[in-house]
Each structure stands twice: as structure tokens, then as C-alpha cells.
Amino acid sequence: MQQIINFLIRNKTFIIFLMLLALSLAFTIQSHSYHRSKFINSANWLSGGVYGTVNNINDYFHLREYNEQLASENRRLRNMIFNRETFPSDSLEIDSSIAGKFIFRNASIIKNSYDKQRNYLLIDKGHNDSIRQDMGVVSSDGLVGIIDNTSAGYATVQSVLNTISEINASVKNTNNFGSLQWDGKSANVVQLVDILSSAPIKPGDTIITGGMSSIFPKGILIGRIKDFRPDVSENYYIIDVELFNDMTTLDKVYVIENTDREEISNLEALTNEQ
Amino acid sequence: MNNKIISNILLLIVLVLLQVSLFSHIDFLGYLNPYIYIIFLLYFPFEKELRIAFLFLAFLLGLSIDIFSDSGGVHAAASLSVAYLRPLFMRWAFGATIDYNTFKLGKATFGQRFNFLLLMILTHHFILFTLEIFSFVQLLTILKKTLFSAIFTFVLSLIFIALFSRKRT
Numbered sequence: 001m002q003q004i005i006n007f008l009i010r011n012k013t014f015i016i017f018l019m020l021l022a023l024s025l026a027f028t029i030q031s032h033s034y035h036r037s038k039f040i041n042s043a044n045w046l047s048g049g050v051y052g053t054v055n056n057i058n059d060y061f062h063l064r065e066y067n068e069q070l071a072s073e074n075r076r077l078r079n080m081i082f083n084r085e086t087f088p089s090d091s092l093e094i095d096s097s098i099a100g101k102f103i104f105r106n107a108s109i110i111k112n113s114y115d116k117q118r119n120y121l122l123i124d125k126g127h128n129d130s131i132r133q134d135m136g137v138v139s140s141d142g143l144v145g146i147i148d149n150t151s152a153g154y155a156t157v158q159s160v161l162n163t164i165s166e167i168n169a170s171v172k173n174t175n176n177f178g179s180l181q182w183d184g185k186s187a188n189v190v191q192l193v194d195i196l197s198s199a200p201i202k203p204g205d206t207i208i209t210g211g212m213s214s215i216f217p218k219g220i221l222i223g224r225i226k227d228f229r230p231d232v233s234e235n236y237y238i239i240d241v242e243l244f245n246d247m248t249t250l251d252k253v254y255v256i257e258n259t260d261r262e263e264i265s266n267l268e269a270l271t272n273e274q
Numbered sequence: 275m276n277n278k279i280i281s282n283i284l285l286l287i288v289l290v291l292l293q294v295s296l297f298s299h300i301d302f303l304g305y306l307n308p309y310i311y312i313i314f315l316l317y318f319p320f321e322k323e324l325r326i327a328f329l330f331l332a333f334l335l336g337l338s339i340d341i342f343s344d345s346g347g348v349h350a351a352a353s354l355s356v357a358y359l360r361p362l363f364m365r366w367a368f369g370a371t372i373d374y375n376t377f378k379l380g381k382a383t384f385g386q387r388f389n390f391l392l393l394m395i396l397t398h399h400f401i402l403f404t405l406e407i408f409s410f411v412q413l414l415t416i417l418k419k420t421l422f423s424a425i426f427t428f429v430l431s432l433i434f435i436a437l438f439s440r441k442r443t
Binding site: 012013014016017020021023024025026027028029030031032040041042044046047050051054111112113114115116117118120122156184187248 | 291294295299301304305306307325326329330333336337340341342343344345346347348350351354355358405406407408412415
């Protein structure tokens with residue numbers, strides 16, 4: 001017993017080092033799986049407050065850019081409103097059967113990140129503003145990500161530029177669904193996998209959200225096909241998608257709530273039980 | 275002794291704020307950021323009695339960076355390991371006979387300081403990017419990021435050290 005205690009005292013630095021290292025590795029491994037980084041995330045008053053202050057100052061340098069983004073979004077929306085009657089089946093329109101199910105809330109990104117493998121953004125709205133986990137986040141140009149952790153006034157967003165993201169997406173005007181992932185290489189190119197190799201696709205085709213999950217409504221713009229190649233099994237394509245969004249200069253975003261989400265997930269849980 | 279720890283904790287807070295508000299958003303060439311908070315690990319007093327406090331503070335430093343940048347525990351693991359290995363690096367860079375209690379970074383020659391910084395920064399960045407990318411398939415990416423970010427951090431640390439030492443004389 002005496003010897004064990006002596007050993008511990010002699011090597012106390014090493015033992016403390018090992019303990020702390022184990023703790024940090026546990027946090028690291030936890031952050032590699034979906035929705036597991038509950039303790040270590042920036043959705044708290046301290047980091048939110050710091051980023052909020054910094055962002056307040058930064059915003060002034062980008063006012064012109066934001067105005068231009070808003071103006072071009074308004075132009076697009078006005079185009080859609082006034083061309084409704086002439087082209088009633090405009091494919092940009094969101095399916096009417098799901099109209100009214102989605103509530104949009106606006107928020108600002110106060111911390112952007114695109115240089116890591118697992119990128120998380122921070123927005124200035126939290127669960128006091130009815131932001132909940134697994135809501136979708138889009139900008140005026142297209143897809144941004146999914147809400148991960150929330151605190152009272154802040155929420156983290158798991159960006160599409162995150163190697164653990166998987167978002168349902170499809171090729172516009174076809175019924176080919178796949179899953180949107182990221183290989184961690186370029187900040188404006190993501191990968192669409194599991195598209196059957198019989199699908200009629202060509203570079204330049206538009207990729208939109210698929211509407212097969214309860215997070216995003218169908219038809220949100222993602223990007224256009226840059227390049228594609230068959231995967232290992234040769235039955236599916238891996239498609240490189242160039243994002244419409246410039247992920248490096250994001251600011252104003254919309255958080256999408258699906259009011260039927262609870263009902264859908266209850267139903268799914270019930271089906272899985274049986 | 276306590277005074278030293280308190281002034282270093284202040285340095286820690288300043289470095290964390292500088293890192294998360296400014297230096298983590300430089301994104302030079304799209305992905306390069308300097309990790310200047312490593313200056314804390316270079317400057318913390320070298321006394322043997324403070325080693326355990328040093329480990330805890332290094333861990334705390336890394337963890338605060340992790341909380342701000344949503345990166346799990348990668349910064350904590352990297353700065354903790356570098357803090358633990360620092361005496362070894364010091365023996366390599368400054369010779370086996372150094373006296374930790376009276377040692378000062380400013381007293382060393384430029385060449386010795388250069389080696390010490392290089393060892394600390396390269397080890398820190400290598401552990402950081404290995405844990406962040408977490409895949410041996412991408413070993414080349416890890417090495418590339420380590421090397422380029424290390425150059426960035428290295429140059430900035432030299433500038434900071436030059437600024438600090440001028441103030442003292």
C-alpha cells in the first residue's frame with residue numbers, strides 16, 4: 001500500500017496529465033458523432049456574448065454587401081409573385097400541399113467557420129426565440145445547415161460543410177434522391193451520393209432539397225452539378241455539387257420550423273416499435 | 275508565486291479573447307489560421323513546483339478555445355500534451371543542464387529560442403490537426419495544414435515575443 005501511494009506521489013504529474021488527456025480525448029470523440037457535443041459547444045452566454053460583440057462591430061463593414069443581398073432576394077421574390085399568374089406551374093414554387101406547415105424565423109450568424117472538417121456556426125437566436133434542435137437553416141441563396149445545440153439566446157448550426165452532415169437532396173425535375181455529404185476539401189463543393197447511375201444527369205443541373213426528411217421543405221436550392229463519377233460499386237454516382245451559397249460570407253439566415261415535425265417523428269417511432 | 279499565476283491567468287484570458295475574436299477568423303488562403311494562444315505555453319513560469327498548475331491551466335486554455343470554436347477537445351488535448359512535453363523540449367533546445375527555476379526565455383540565444391518555438395509549435399499543430407481530421411487516409415492534408423499553419427503561428431509568435439521583450443527593457 002505504502003509503495004502504491006509513493007508511486008502515485010512520484011508520478012503525480014504524469015497521472016494528472018493522463019487524466020486530463022483522457023478527458024479531452026473523450027470530448028473529441030464525442031464531437032465526432034451527431035448531436036453528441038452537449039457540453040463543449042459555443043451556444044452559451046459567454047461565447048455567444050463575445051461573438052455577438054465582435055459581430056456587432058464587423059457588421060458595419062459589410063452593410064453594403066447585406067443590402068445588395070437583400071435587394072437581390074427581394075427582386076427574386078417579386079419576380080415570383082408577379083409571374084405567378086402567367087406561369088402557374090413555375091418549378092421554383094414550393095409544393096402547395098405542404099404550404100403553411102413551415103414557419104420561417106430570421107437570425108444572424110455571429111460566428112462563421114469553414115476551414116475545419118466539422119464546421120459549426122453560431123446564430124444569435126436560441127430556445128427563447130423558439131429555435132429547437134433539428135430545425136433547418138437556409139440563407140437567401142440556399143442551404144446552410146441544421147440546428148444542433150441551443151441555449152437561451154444562442155444556437156449552434158451544423159453546417160453543410162461538416163463531414164458528419166447528411167441532408168436529403170435530389171436532382172431538380174427528376175425523382176432521384178440522394179444524400180448530401182462533404183469530403184472536407186473545398187468550402188464551396190459538397191458531394192451528393194446514392195444517386196442511381198441510371199439517372200439522367202449532366203453538369204450544370206440544379207440540386208435541391210428532397211423533402212424526404214422533416215427538416216427542410218422540398219425545393220430549397222442547394223447548388224449545381226460540377227462534376228460526377230461512379231462510386232466503388234459502379235451502381236451509384238458521386239456528384240460534386242457547387243453550392244449557390246458562398247459559405248464564407250454568410251450573415252442573415254432563416255430558421256425553418258416544420259410544425260408537423262413532432263407528429264411525424266412520433267409516427268416514425270411508433271412504426272419502428274412495431 | 276501566486277502573483278505569477280494570477281498575472282498568467284490574465285494573459286490566458288487576453289490570449290483566448292484575441293484568438294477567438296481575431297486570429298481564428300483570418301482564414302488566409304481559405305483555411306490557414308495562426309494559433310497564437312500557444313504563447314501562453316511558451317511563457318508560463320518554468321519552475322518545477324508549478325508543473326501541475328501549468329497542466330491544469332494548459333488544459334483550461336485549450337478547452338476554452340474548444341468551447342468557442344465547437345471543436346470537441348482537440349485544442350485541449352494539443353495544448354495539454356505540449357505543456358507536459360515542454361521540459362523535454364527545453365532540454366533538447368537549451369541543453370540538459372538548464373536550471374528551470376532561474377531560466378528565462380529572453381536569456382537564451384536566438385538559435386535556441388528558434389528551436390524551442392519550432393518544437394513546441396510543430397508538436398502542438400500536429401496533434402491538433404491529427405485529432406481534428408481524425409483519419410489516416412488524409413495524412414497528407416494533416417501534414418500540409420500542420421506545416422503551413424505552423425509557419426504562420428511561428429512568425430506571429432516571434433513578432434509577439436519581440437514586442438513583449440522590448441517593453442521589459
